[in-house]
Amino acid sequence: MGGGSALDVSETAEEEARMNRVPESELVLVPGGTLITATPEEGRLLAITLAHHSIHNIQPDLDVLVVGRPVYSASPDSLIAVSQVIALEFQTIAAANDYWRDRPTG
Numbered sequence: 001m002g003g004g005s006a007l008d009v010s011e012t013a014e015e016e017a018r019m020n021r022v023p024e025s026e027l028v029l030v031p032g033g034t035l036i037t038a039t040p041e042e043g044r045l046l047a048i049t050l051a052h053h054s055i056h057n058i059q060p061d062l063d064v065l066v067v068g069r070p071v072y073s074a075s076p077d078s079l080i081a082v083s084q085v086i087a088l089e090f091q092t093i094a095a096a097n098d099y100w101r102d103r104p105t106g
Contacts, residue, residue, distance in 0.1 A: 047089035
């Protein structure tokens with residue numbers, strides 16, 4: 001059994017061309033290429049950014065994101081789930097930054 005036909009590939013390419021895509025800058029999985037931040041506040045912001053970019057990589061069609069937003073933005077379960085994702089991202093960033101021990105503040 002082989003993969004999709006040439007028609008399937010062509011249809012997929014056409015669909016992607018019509019897609020109102022998220023900008024490439026929003027598809028970078030690790031902005032700046034590092035998890036190192038100067039402060040816990042910057043680490044928290046990076047965690048939110050990473051979660052946001054993950055969603056954009058999973059669903060790069062802005063129109064689909066906009067249509068779904070009223071549903072998930074009002075759902076306590078969805079909001080709790082995204083909070084958990086951000087917490088996990090922040091936990092990873094905090095560990096990468098040695099929990100900001102012995103780092104100069106300023």
